[in-house]
Amino acid sequence: MFGAATTRQTTNPPASADALADIVLPDQDGNEVRLGDLWRDGPVALVWLRHYG
Amino acid sequence: MQLHRAREEFEAAGARLVLIGQLSPRHAAHFRRNEHIDLPVLADEKRDSYRAAGAKVATMGELLGPKVMAKGAATTAKYRVVQGRTIGHPAQLGGAMVIAPGGEITWSHMSDDASDNATPEEILEAVRSAGA
Numbered sequence: 001m002f003g004a005a006t007t008r009q010t011t012n013p014p015a016s017a018d019a020l021a022d023i024v025l026p027d028q029d030g031n032e033v034r035l036g037d038l039w040r041d042g043p044v045a046l047v048w049l050r051h052y053g
Numbered sequence: 054m055q056l057h058r059a060r061e062e063f064e065a066a067g068a069r070l071v072l073i074g075q076l077s078p079r080h081a082a083h084f085r086r087n088e089h090i091d092l093p094v095l096a097d098e099k100r101d102s103y104r105a106a107g108a109k110v111a112t113m114g115e116l117l118g119p120k121v122m123a124k125g126a127a128t129t130a131k132y133r134v135v136q137g138r139t140i141g142h143p144a145q146l147g148g149a150m151v152i153a154p155g156g157e158i159t160w161s162h163m164s165d166d167a168s169d170n171a172t173p174e175e176i177l178e179a180v181r182s183a184g185a
Contacts, residue, residue: 004144005110011148011163012107017156019105025073025095028081033095035102039152043068043159043183045176047056048103048147050167051075051140 059173060092068151068180069093075100075141103145108163111144115166124168151179159183 014020021036038044056072063070073095074081081094097103115121148163149171160179162171 001113002116002143003110004113004116006112008112008115009109011109011146011165013148013150013158013161013163014105014107015158017150017152017158020102020152021156023097023102023105025097025102026078027096028078028085028094030078033093035095036156038069038071039154039156041154043151043153043180045063045068045070045149045151045180046106047070047072047149047176048106048108049072049074050145050147050164050170051143 056092056173059177062177063180066177066180070176071095073097073102075103075145080140098141100142100145103147106148106150106161106163108148109146109165110142111146111167115146116144118166121166121168149176151176151183153183 017036017039023035024032025035027033038046060070071093072090074084075097076084077098078096081096084090085094146164146167147170148161150158151160153159160183162175164170
């Protein structure tokens with residue numbers, strides 16, 4: 001139900017953002033954004049939303 | 054402080070604030086308009102960045118357990134927000150990270166259950182502590 005996990009998972013944040021850097025996502029206007037570019041010139045706070053709605 | 058009102062404070066602390074959601078760009082645009090959010094919203098329908106960030110998928114207890122429901126009711130009362138139709142994987146949890154130039158993750162808080170969310174104040178403090 002809801003696609004819930006059947007066994008409890010643990011969070012596993014990495015120490016560095018290497019695995020995130022090359023991910024490319026569209027923004028709200030459809031412009032492609034490479035995540036690594038977000039922290040190229042300064043720090044960034046990224047917030048992953050649980051879902052919309 | 055609500056996250057969508059926090060942009061100026063993050064910029065004053067020297068950091069950008071970017072949201073990532075599990076939906077299409079069209080829904081991201083709708084979300085910004087609906088919630089009056091003046092922040093970039095990236096669309097990650099495949100949830101690749103969630104996996105790379107170490108976010109977890111919740112069990113039913115972590116979605117609808119007593120602790121989660123109690124905190125959800127408190128949030129509804131405090132911010133007068135009511136959950137609408139869910140778009141995205143309903144059991145996918147989120148989180149937050151502060152990433153420094155060079156790619157070091159200086160702080161992270163990935164949600165352990167649906168009620169476990171870093172506050173904007175906590176994220177902002179992490180930015181300030183990192184010397185942004």
